[in-house]
Amino acid sequence: MAFPEAGVAQLLADCKRHCCVCWRWCGSKMHLHHIIPRAQDGPDEIDNAIPVCLDCHAEIESRGNLGRQFSQAELREHKRRWLEICRDQPDVVIQSNRAATATGPLEALLSELEYNAILLTGDDHRTDYATLVVAQFERAIAANALSALGTPARERVYRLYKLISETADLIRSRMIHPPDGGSSNTISNQIRDKRVELRTQVASTIACLREALGGAQ
Numbered sequence: 155m156a157f158p159e160a161g162v163a164q165l166l167a168d169c170k171r172h173c174c175v176c177w178r179w180c181g182s183k184m185h186l187h188h189i190i191p192r193a194q195d196g197p198d199e200i201d202n203a204i205p206v207c208l209d210c211h212a213e214i215e216s217r218g219n220l221g222r223q224f225s226q227a228e229l230r231e232h233k234r235r236w237l238e239i240c241r242d243q244p245d246v247v248i249q250s251n252r253a254a255t256a257t258g259p260l261e262a263l264l265s266e267l268e269y270n271a272i273l274l275t276g277d278d279h280r281t282d283y284a285t286l287v288v289a290q291f292e293r294a295i296a297a298n299a300l301s302a303l304g305t306p307a308r309e310r311v312y313r314l315y316k317l318i319s320e321t322a323d324l325i326r327s328r329m330i331h332p333p334d335g336g337s338s339n340t341i342s343n344q345i346r347d348k349r350v351e352l353r354t355q356v357a358s359t360i361a362c363l364r365e366a367l368g369g370a371q
């Protein structure tokens with residue numbers, strides 16, 4: 155079951171494809187959240203839908219017990235206010251576009267993992283591997299965005315980036331001691347093994363994150 159197409163089209167146009175909670179522009183990455191969840195028999199009626207970005211959706215679905223959770227009444231109010239702004243104050247929409255064009259941290263983390271998966275393809279016997287990127291993980295930590303994930307998904311992300319950091323250390327140490335036989339060859343073998351392990355871990359972490367954020371679509 156899903157929300158009715160005609161109602162969805164109207165709602166997406168009315169919110170100008172912006173998140174009703176943080177006012178970020180979402181484009182095709184818009185999520186429709188059930189204000190009364192399906193698990194509580196929330197209907198697939200458009201009145202029960204609120205357009206949100208992936209990061210806000212993760213926050214709304216979060217069951218962590220630090221801080222305050224989003225209530226259904228609050229979500230209705232966010233939706234009502236944003237739709238009112240879109241209708242009556244288009245200048246506010248333009249300003250919010252200027253202020254908040256950045257992609258949300260969890261969404262950017264998923265993109266970073268997909269890029270890392272590409273960096274891990276190819277020959278494991280080469281020696282000039284690109285270092286995997288970690289900027290969006292650091293951003294997600296700084297923004298405390300990972301707290302919106304359940305514990306298993308969060309810990310999986312932590313373990314993956316620990317492995318990435320161990321691999322980067324090995325690559326650095328090989329740069330200091332270029333291969334000349336002996337211990338450097340051991341380092342090369344360790345890097346190769348890490349890359350094989352990383353390939354599996356990156357793929358499974360992407361799947362796990364998609365599933366954790368998935369209630370989401």
Ligand SMILES: [Zn+2]
Pocket residue numbers: 173174175176177178206207208209210211
């Ligand atoms: Zn948002």
